[in-house]
Amino acid sequence: MHVVVVGKLVPDLVEDLEVDASGRGLDRQFLKLVLNEFDEHALEEAVLLKEAHGARVTVLAPEAEGVDDALYTALAKGADRAMKLVGLGEAPSSRQIAAALASALPSLGFDLVLTGVQAADDLDGQVGMLLAGYLGLPHVGVVTGVELDPDGSRARVRKEYPGGWLAELEVQLPAVLGIQAAKQPPRYVPVSRVRQAMKEHTLEELSAEPVPVPRLSVRRLSKPEAAGRAEFLDGSPQEVAAQLVSILVERGLVR
Amino acid sequence: MAAQEVEVAVSGDVLVVAERFGGEWTEVTFELLAAGREVAQGLGGTLSVAALGRGTTDQVKALGAADVVLYADAPELEAFVPEVHLRVLEAVVRSRQPRAVLVANTSTGMDLAAPLAARLGVPCVAYCRRVWVEDGTVVAHSQVYGGKLVAEVALEGPGVLALVAGSYPAEAGRGTGSPAVERIPLPALEGLHSRFLRLIEPEAADVDITREEILVAVGRGIGDRENLGLAEELAEALGGAVCASRPLVDNGWLPKNRQVGKSGLTVKPKLYLAAGISGAPEHLEGMRSAELIVAINTDPKAPIFDVAHYGVVGDVLEILPALTEEVRRRKGEG
Numbered sequence A: 001m002h003v004v005v006v007g008k009l010v011p012d013l014v015e016d017l018e019v020d021a022s023g024r025g026l027d028r029q030f031l032k033l034v035l036n037e038f039d040e041h042a043l044e045e046a047v048l049l050k051e052a053h054g055a056r057v058t059v060l061a062p063e064a065e066g067v068d069d070a071l072y073t074a075l076a077k078g079a080d081r082a083m084k085l086v087g088l089g090e091a092p093s094s095r096q097i098a099a100a101l102a103s104a105l106p107s108l109g110f111d112l113v114l115t116g117v118q119a120a121d122d123l124d125g126q127v128g129m130l131l132a133g134y135l136g137l138p139h140v141g142v143v144t145g146v147e148l149d150p151d152g153s154r155a156r157v158r159k160e161y162p163g164g165w166l167a168e169l170e171v172q173l174p175a176v177l178g179i180q181a182a183k184q185p186p187r188y189v190p191v192s193r194v195r196q197a198m199k200e201h202t203l204e205e206l207s208a209e210p211v212p213v214p215r216l217s218v219r220r221l222s223k224p225e226a227a228g229r230a231e232f233l234d235g236s237p238q239e240v241a242a243q244l245v246s247i248l249v250e251r252g253l254v255r
Numbered sequence B: 001m002a003a004q005e006v007e008v009a010v011s012g013d014v015l016v017v018a019e020r021f022g023g024e025w026t027e028v029t030f031e032l033l034a035a036g037r038e039v040a041q042g043l044g045g046t047l048s049v050a051a052l053g054r055g056t057t058d059q060v061k062a063l064g065a066a067d068v069v070l071y072a073d074a075p076e077l078e079a080f081v082p083e084v085h086l087r088v089l090e091a092v093v094r095s096r097q098p099r100a101v102l103v104a105n106t107s108t109g110m111d112l113a114a115p116l117a118a119r120l121g122v123p124c125v126a127y128c129r130r131v132w133v134e135d136g137t138v139v140a141h142s143q144v145y146g147g148k149l150v151a152e153v154a155l156e157g158p159g160v161l162a163l164v165a166g167s168y169p170a171e172a173g174r175g176t177g178s179p180a181v182e183r184i185p186l187p188a189l190e191g192l193h194s195r196f197l198r199l200i201e202p203e204a205a206d207v208d209i210t211r212e213e214i215l216v217a218v219g220r221g222i223g224d225r226e227n228l229g230l231a232e233e234l235a236e237a238l239g240g241a242v243c244a245s246r247p248l249v250d251n252g253w254l255p256k257n258r259q260v261g262k263s264g265l266t267v268k269p270k271l272y273l274a275a276g277i278s279g280a281p282e283h284l285e286g287m288r289s290a291e292l293i294v295a296i297n298t299d300p301k302a303p304i305f306d307v308a309h310y311g312v313v314g315d316v317l318e319i320l321p322a323l324t325e326e327v328r329r330r331k332g333e334g
């Protein structure tokens, strides 16, 4: 059983995001990149499958500032192999990544591809779902748990529907799953373990042939025009609390 | 079966993909129809709706806002199975060649939009909040980076657009016209690799947050589990309940039936106090129509402030206890 986790690094949303001079892209100069949080869940689910079924886990991510750290961390968490997808240039779109993987993955061989359900920068679609479309493989997104059949030919997955409903589906492998949440929160590994992984492993490279893909023409990237932006209350916590509670009293919400 | 590119369509037709759950068309279906009508008008084409499911034959009338209802009524389509629905939808799109396909960016629609676009060799635009037409070009606003930025993209040719729920008024898509109704010839449904096993009902709730008038909502900004007590105290002082963003529920800090948002519940309380919640589009989907929204966040640029009526830039660990104290004091006076 070979599980391939496809991840990507995305801007840390806690930081300020600035638009570049062209007005159509991100200013990437001081951008801090982190592994997409849903890819963390995909990795966790893969490691859980390894622990339960002895699957081999390969983690793959397009090259980007900080990708080495992310891949070594994945190795420290239990992945067996880590590969950088190279040749796509800076900040490839989801479509470019998916198209490149659709041609590169078959030679790698896999039973299951796990990706995060979505990423904050997938303007042109989610990598996993695009990949499934390209490869014509069965797919399920918004997954919150994967169980494998003992013989490894099928997976039983839990998929979310709106309103807290879940569906249980069975898919024959190979398949592509978009993970929303692993069965348990992603594990933490201390830096010492990551350092150890750096000594024990080398990162491999998978070269991607840039495949022509339909492109979106971005006319403008901007802060949202707030329909009604909040009125801000200033002061010490006590002053703010007094103002806010007065508003609630006025509206009959505190009586 | 590998993807095959389709001939570039030249029609100005729009195809909406209806969404179904529990034997009914969901709210977002009508929102899509509302958006689809505007786009079809702009392109001078017709508005069709693909209505897949079981028992749909008697429910095509509800989709009267469209010019054409293309429906399939089959047991295989009763539950949503991504592979099956994609196969039927792909066949519909290949035969009709619409200029724009509108799909809901929901937990089911997300399994259709991107794979469909990849199979057809046309672009996909995720997270759309608005779609319109300018001089024959389809233009969309897509909410990216957790709602912190909006990308305006133009589609010269055909494409698939995934529309975020809650972006258009559903009433505008509840037409009572008498559309042409056509049954979709089902493609071969053998050789499938996935099947539906069962539906799992949400756990019964001790508190039904959809009925509470006052909600104190906590997000990742609360830091540690032990700080949840601060929100509980405020909720108690206000006579409301505590709810949360998804990560706290995924961590097991609160039960699923306290989650607000796309994959949780939709609430419309009189007061929604969001503490340490960034305001990701998936969260906003579940609470943007609350009557009064107050947000507390250390990041003045957090998207939650775009939907909040009042905002406090500050640390929840300081603001929450101050609020609790103030509420108690006023109540004591009253």
Ligand SMILES: Cc1cc2nc3c(=O)[nH]c(=O)nc-3n(C[C@H](O)[C@H](O)[C@H](O)COP(=O)(O)OP(=O)(O)OC[C@H]3O[C@@H](n4cnc5c(N)ncnc54)[C@H](O)[C@@H]3O)c2cc1C
Residues within 6 Å of the ligand: A014, A117, A118, A142, A180, B107, B218, B219, B220, B221, B222, B244, B245, B246, B247, B248, B259, B260, B261, B262, B263, B264, B265, B275, B276, B277, B278, B279, B280, B281, B282, B283, B286, B296, B297, B298, B299, B302, B314, B315, B316, B317
């Ligand atoms: C298919 C799908 C469905 C989803 N469904 C849902 C859903 O139903 N509900 C949902 O909520 N999410 C949902 N999500 C997840 C969503 O994308 C976000 O990841 C999530 O809403 C973020 O939660 P948060 O705001 O608590 O955390 P974050 O985005 O991490 O935000 C934390 C915020 O706290 C602030 N903060 C930090 N410290 C403090 C402090 N001391 N005081 C005050 N503020 C502080 C930060 O500035 C930040 O804005 C879904 C995602 C997907 C892909």
